[in-house]
Amino acid sequence: MGSGVSRKVTGSFYGTGSDLNVRTVGFRPSYVRILNVDGDADAEWIEGMADDSMRKVVTSGAGTTDISLVTSDGITPLSDGFTLGSDSDLNVSGELVRYVAID
Numbered sequence: 001m002g003s004g005v006s007r008k009v010t011g012s013f014y015g016t017g018s019d020l021n022v023r024t025v026g027f028r029p030s031y032v033r034i035l036n037v038d039g040d041a042d043a044e045w046i047e048g049m050a051d052d053s054m055r056k057v058v059t060s061g062a063g064t065t066d067i068s069l070v071t072s073d074g075i076t077p078l079s080d081g082f083t084l085g086s087d088s089d090l091n092v093s094g095e096l097v098r099y100v101a102i103d
Contacts, residue, residue, distance in 0.1 A: 007103045012037075017093040018086050022101075025081035029101035032075050032082050038095035045075035045082070052076050058089050 009025045015036070030047035040059040049055075054074035058066045073085030082101060084091050091097070 008100060009102075010098070010100045012096060012098045015091040015093055015095045015097055017088075017091060020084050020091060021078065021081065022084065022099065023078065023081040025101045027101075027103045028077050028079050029082060029103055030077075031102040032077065032099060034075070034084060034090060034097055034099045036090050036092065036095055036097050039089060039092060041089040043070070043075065043087075043090055045077070047077075052085055054087075056087070056089065 007027055011022070011024060013020065013022060032045045033042065035042040040061075041056065043054040043056040045054045050071065052072055052074050054070050056068050056070050060066070070087065073087040076083040076085070084097070
């Protein structure tokens with residue numbers, strides 16, 4: 001942004017299990033973090049990463065944590081928001097997902 005002031009938008013949506021466009025951000029984000037509130041998964045996409053990718057963290061019921069770089073069904077920035085792919089840990093039908101997007 002030309003003024004040097006970052007914009008940040010937070011929000012939430014319910015997963016669908018299919019690719020989901022979040023077009024309420026109002027700008028192309030350089031950083032997106034999502035958290036599946038009903039599950040034990042979160043992910044981040046940072047400018048410079050490939051579209052449809054993300055760094056994902058999943059914690060199992062046994063307390064073990066799996067960290068992975070996802071290269072499909074992830075996060076893709078859009079001119080006015082982002083798309084979350086059909087990742088089965090984050091975009092679960094009916095589960096609440098919260099996000100923060102920063103330009």
